[in-house]
Amino acid sequence: MAQKDHSPPYMNPHHFPLNSSSPRNKKSKAPLMEDFFTEWIRHEESILSSLLLSISTNNCTLQSSMTTTNNLISSSVSHFESYYQRKSNFADQNVLQAFYPQYLTPLERTFLWIGGFRPSLAFKFIPADQSDCATHLKREVLVEERALSVQMASLQEGLASPEVLNAMKEDRLDGNTSVERVARQVGIALRALLASADRLRLRALRAIIEALTPVHSTQFLANLVKFHLEIRRLGLQLTNNNNNGD
Numbered sequence: 001m002a003q004k005d006h007s008p009p010y011m012n013p014h015h016f017p018l019n020s021s022s023p024r025n026k027k028s029k030a031p032l033m034e035d036f037f038t039e040w041i042r043h044e045e046s047i048l049s050s051l052l053l054s055i056s057t058n059n060c061t062l063q064s065s066m067t068t069t070n071n072l073i074s075s076s077v078s079h080f081e082s083y084y085q086r087k088s089n090f091a092d093q094n095v096l097q098a099f100y101p102q103y104l105t106p107l108e109r110t111f112l113w114i115g116g117f118r119p120s121l122a123f124k125f126i127p128a129d130q131s132d133c134a135t136h137l138k139r140e141v142l143v144e145e146r147a148l149s150v151q152m153a154s155l156q157e158g159l160a161s162p163e164v165l166n167a168m169k170e171d172r173l174d175g176n177t178s179v180e181r182v183a184r185q186v187g188i189a190l191r192a193l194l195a196s197a198d199r200l201r202l203r204a205l206r207a208i209i210e211a212l213t214p215v216h217s218t219q220f221l222a223n224l225v226k227f228h229l230e231i232r233r234l235g236l237q238l239t240n241n242n243n244n245g246d
């Protein structure tokens with residue numbers, strides 16, 4: 001049974017397919033992104049196993065182990081970078097689908113803020129005895145996060161303008177109207193906002209790691225990845241139960 005889409009009208013990618021360069025998207029890239037995400041999650045499971053193994057061995061005082069730990073941290077960060085790079089390419093095709101990804105489960109989508117997790121959420125996974133070292137950094141991230149939220153609210157108001165809403169209602173995007181020009185401008189603005197939010201997410205991740213020792217960075221990444229995978233697992237389970245009528 002197909003999942004019913006409960007997304008609000010202004011975030012429904014099928015209702016209003018804004019493209020950052022052209023409002024009418026000729027060829028959907030959603031299946032390719034979905035395949036990529038499936039493989040990306042599998043790789044993340046492997047990363048979690050490596051992180052947990054590194055923590056359990058606890059031999060980071062040895063130079064060889066430190067090198068291994070640093071390489072593991074680097075590969076973990078690269079893993080997240082690869083997602084945002086692929087997501088950026090996906091957003092170039094259809095920015096609204098990137099804002100409200102259909103390859104995520106409904107549970108995962110409840111966490112969405114401008115197309116992904118809030119950057120400030122990452123601070124919850126810092127080891128408890130190291131939280132003070134990132135206090136100033138967290139304040140800076142929260143300031144930027146609030147500024148982006150204000151921009152998002154402004155863009156949502158633009159999408160709710162009478163002219164655009166009438167076009168959505170009548171499905172009247174023929175490439176020759178003033179509504180089409182408005183839609184193109186909104187799509188470009190949304191694309192820029194999504195790029196800023198993704199950059200902030202990555203900056204927060206890198207800054208936290210820089211503020212921590214390699215050992216604590218490994219613990220932080222393990223906490224973060226484990227949470228992400230647990231939300232994914234639970235989301236799939238809930239979706240499966242709903243589809244089976246449980």
